[in-house]
């Protein structure tokens with residue numbers, strides 16, 4: 001019998017953060033030209049001003065587009081913010097929520113992330129919900145407690161394999177070149193699957209895609225994708241250039 005891993009969606013999402021102007025969209029056609037025959041779901045999350053043009057640049061290649069955040073309200077006096085409905089209106093299909101850089105720099109709480117997830121769903125977007133521990137929390141052997149708390153607090157009831165992707169991103173691994181050991185990646189992803197099973201039931205939880213994020217590069221991607229409960233990656237720095245991102249996509253397609 002095939003394992004549940006083979007039935008789940010494989011996803012590689014690229015988080016461009018605050019990098020790129022219109023010229024960067026040329027990377028999408030470069031990427032499209034070298035995608036494997038049966039590619040995983042590829043989602044590029046550019047800065048908000050590029051969303052609409054990115055949907056146009058990505059669509060000939062089946063590359064989907066996501067935003068990096070949305071507001072928890074749909075409209076109103078929130079200068080500088082964008083709503084999930086506005087994101088969906090650009091043709092984007094995904095939104096990253098609760099990234100550690102937003103939890104840190106914008107003091108986002110689990111409760112706010114949960115409200116944003118509900119807004120994203122209402123707009124028809126798939127939420128890529130990020131969780132992860134700090135270096136201090138890992139050193140204090142609190143990783144699983146932190147992850148369990150963030151999962152419980154950030155995810156609403158009503159999670160399905162279509163409306164939600166969970167990305168485990170140890171904060172100390174983001175942009176540092178540090179990566180947890182294979183055993184640590186397995187431990188946390190297995191734990192996330194167990195917690196999702198307890199809350200949403202076996203049938204739903206077994207199909208929810210779980211991504212690993214934090215210094216994924218062409219030379220470590222294949223190892224990371226071997227873990228039973230890793231269904232893909234959320235990639236920062238290595239998603240900016242097609243030459244770096246394409247081998248990561250190829251490694252997932254081959255896994």
Ligand code: PEP
Nearest residue numbers: 174175213214215236237
């Ligand atoms: C991220 O910011 O989500 C990320 C994983 O970054 P990097 O791949 O650069 O570590």
